[in-house]
Amino acid sequence: MTIRLHCFGESGNAYKAALTLELAGIGWEPVFVDFFHGETRGPAFRALNPMGEVPVLVDGDLVLTQSGVIQDYVAEISGRLGAPDAAGRREILRWILFDNHKNSGIAGPVRFNMNFLAPERRSEEVNAFLRARHGAAMRVLDACLAGRDWLVGDGPTIADIANCGYLFYPEPFGFERAAYPNIDAWLGRIAALPGWKHPYDLMPGSPANRAPEGGDA
């Protein structure tokens, strides 16, 4: 049975899982989640994932949630994009946790707030706080990429795919590639990997498919 990934194009967290599947060469098919009309808050989705989040991977009887868990599973079953030893696996986990806490964990909300939230509910004070916090994470990421091509070891791993989760999206959220030369070059290397796709080409759903008001999100 083909692996299914519950996802939607705007979700950088889903993109991490989808891009990992794609670059690992695993066959998969997307199941569109209508986030912008409240699907992740409904009882059917909550029965699938009580955390109320995409992505959700379904492989036969196995249901996995949290992008980092899915990435780890795909690296395991494919033998690709992981690390060959315990030290490498710890370093991958370190960068996935950094991403969840300080990078995607902040980029996601600030991009949502600035682009998809109803204008009357937007707070510039909140968004400035989040942009400053994300900027601090980008300075760490840029510094750690100095003199190296990939975050862990000598090739791309799920650590790289996690940390790029929100960084290819076109909507403004305070991140400018040009301000971070090492990140800019690293994103170029990721986009040059065979099989790489932009999130809106890899998953169903994008702002272009939706009404301008963005539903009830």
Add this chain to the structure above:
Amino acid sequence: MTIRLHCFGESGNAYKAALTLELAGIGWEPVFVDFFHGETRGPAFRALNPMGEVPVLVDGDLVLTQSGVIQDYVAEISGRLGAPDAAGRREILRWILFDNHKNSGIAGPVRFNMNFLAPERRSEEVNAFLRARHGAAMRVLDACLAGRDWLVGDGPTIADIANCGYLFYPEPFGFERAAYPNIDAWLGRIAALPGWKHPYDLMPGSPANRAPEGGDA
């Protein structure tokens, strides 16, 4: 050589690592990090951890950062607080990622902002946003604890220790145990584990040790 943990009492992220060591029965000693006088932003600390964060665990030549990586390492070397199979390990990682992203990752900043940030720099708009976001995570955690004693399997694991990281602190940050009966009971079970200690009893440094103005943090 005794394991050292670079930490300070106010850090719930450090508490996760310290409490894991303590409950796993591993000998360790704290190395106080003077966060409130800028130590984590200085070159010596950045050489130890370019991410600029506590906790940092040093075990001989091995240096580990990110609380989840340290927790995973301690579970591995002690054979305690982990899971016996792949499904359990994935479920633990799922809850550690949830914690980093939605629980401690939000509770940490909002508690800092409301209690340790200079009053003239506090933003009620920012803090209300963060409290609402943390509240959503607490509702998920409370729902998932319904009918069960621990997050994964039948006993305490590093998943529980991660998610309680900020929940024992006395400073207000919008979280009230009484509002979440399942979380309340679960925190009671954690605090009843042999060897459990409150963060200010387990690590050096607490608001009681500092000048009221809170340094330059």
